[in-house]
Amino acid sequence: MKLYFPVSNLKKIFLNKTLVSLVIFYLPFLIILLVSSWQNQIPVPVLTRDIFASAKVPVYTGFISNLGILTWCCSAVVCLFTFFLIQPTTGTANKIKNCLGGFGLISAWMMLDDFLMLHEKVIPFRLGFPEKGVILITLTWVIFHIIYYRNIIFKRTYFLLLGLAFLFFGSSLIIDQFLEIDDIGYGSNLYFILEDGSKLMGIATWCFYLCRVCYQQIVGFKNLNYPVDHLK
Structure with a gap:
């Protein structure tokens, strides 16, 4: 059984307004992740881990x-x-x-x-x-x-x-x-x-x-x- 996936359907997916909005919404988060991984001043786990786990303080602090x-x-x-x-x-x-x-x-x-x-x-x-x-x-x-x-x-x-x-x-x-x-x-x-x-x-x-x-x-x-x- 052959499956056909027309180019027009692919265009509809990538030109979908919801998808475009999602990509735009992703941008600041992706930028933060990329900058965090590229910089060498602060250890990445310090930026990514939960503060209570890193500081070893009670969760109600x-x-x-x-x-x-x-x-x-x-x-x-x-x-x-x-x-x-x-x-x-x-x-x-x-x-x-x-x-x-x-x-x-x-x-x-x-x-x-x-x-x-x-x-x-x-x-x-x-x-x-x-x-x-x-x-x-x-x-x-x-x-x-x-x-x-x-x-x-x-x-x-x-x-x-x-x-x-x-x-x-x-x-x-x-x-x-x-x-x-x-x-x-x-x-x-x-x-x-x-x-x-x-x-x-x-x-x-x-x-x-x-x-x-x-x-x-x-x-x-x-x-x-x-x-x-x-x-x-």
């Missing part, structure tokens, strides 16, 4: 920190997914879309910052830029974003949730910058709960606020009877 990173990731993914999904038909809807895109980029930066300890270790020690300078630039970025989209945030979203998130973030930042561990007692559980706990609650509130706005935008995009700019 850094659980609160990792939970915060995952929540940042959730915020970034939801915002950026909504940004690419919705197709605004009015100027207001377009501003909301761009506002969500900006929040998605901010969330992605905060995720990478926490995941790689950029403002604490990488940027100060590798690039020589002070930690407080990185924090100041990040704060400036966030404040500028809020001011630029103030009409969207304060008139069309439940902004009190965002304010609550900043209250938690501010508490964590104040404790981190101005309160030393020795003020409460070295190694005190209270110190870490106040600092890291406030930060986690801030990230959770930030994520809830953005997921709420994104959900309402997606609902508005799918249901023509739902006003896209009615977010409260």
Whole structure:
């Protein structure tokens, strides 16, 4: 029995949009793998193995920190997914879309910052830029974003949730910058709960606020009877 596989079928496979999209999606992962294998500065197992296996620490080490990173990731993914999904038909809807895109980029930066300890270790020690300078630039970025989209945030979203998130973030930042561990007692559980706990609650509130706005935008995009700019 002979099997025929026409060239036209082969073209259909390679020109399939899903396959092309998959190849494009693969590219950054392949680049990371290739660079990791070619470089000689860091042993490859250090980059590929699970951190708990490499460091030989309990699997619950850094659980609160990792939970915060995952929540940042959730915020970034939801915002950026909504940004690419919705197709605004009015100027207001377009501003909301761009506002969500900006929040998605901010969330992605905060995720990478926490995941790689950029403002604490990488940027100060590798690039020589002070930690407080990185924090100041990040704060400036966030404040500028809020001011630029103030009409969207304060008139069309439940902004009190965002304010609550900043209250938690501010508490964590104040404790981190101005309160030393020795003020409460070295190694005190209270110190870490106040600092890291406030930060986690801030990230959770930030994520809830953005997921709420994104959900309402997606609902508005799918249901023509739902006003896209009615977010409260």
